[in-house]
Amino acid sequence: MRLTLLLGTLLLSSGCIVAGSRPSRPPPRPGPPPRPVAMNYDEAVRRGFDQCRSRGYRCELQEAHLTGNNVWKVKLRAYAQGAKGHLHLDYDAYTRNLLKVNEKVKGKGKGGGRDDDWDDDDDHGHGRGKKKGHAHRDD
Numbered sequence: 711m712r713l714t715l716l717l718g719t720l721l722l723s724s725g726c727i728v729a730g731s732r733p734s735r736p737p738p739r740p741g742p743p744p745r746p747v748a749m750n751y752d753e754a755v756r757r758g759f760d761q762c763r764s765r766g767y768r769c770e771l772q773e774a775h776l777t778g779n780n781v782w783k784v785k786l787r788a789y790a791q792g793a794k795g796h797l798h799l800d801y802d803a804y805t806r807n808l809l810k811v812n813e814k815v816k817g818k819g820k821g822g823g824r825d826d827d828w829d830d831d832d833d834h835g836h837g838r839g840k841k842k843g844h845a846h847r848d849d
Contacts, residue, residue: 748803749782758784761808762797766790767815769797780804793817 749757755774762769767788774784780803788797795815802809 746804748776748780749801749806751776753806754782754784754801754803757801757806758786758797758799761799761811762786762788765797765813767797772796776803781809788813788815790815790817 751774754776755771758771758774759769765788767790769789770787772785772787774782776782782801782803784799784801786797786799788795793815794817795813797815798810798812799808800810801807
């Protein structure tokens, strides 16, 4: 009888322990999202070339630098058939948005057929007289 009583007590006590377990802790809160990574030099230059080519130009890099207010300034020389000039682009370093475009490409390809010869002759061989001291007529 004692043995039955002892076994019954042990079985009942183990059931109470299982039923009396404490509630689980809530999961830890997630930390703040990581700060976006800023564009590096290579990415800024690549985006500049992509923008230049999408406008139909051959491009040469003049310079690219990051300003203190997280703006990449990419400056390119731009060439098209009979035209040349520059394309200056500003990109936000973190969002990668194009902020500003300064496009100045002039010549036959874009700007309306201006003749960029060294002597500024028109179709009749006469100078236009743009420069100081330039003869009114070429002899």
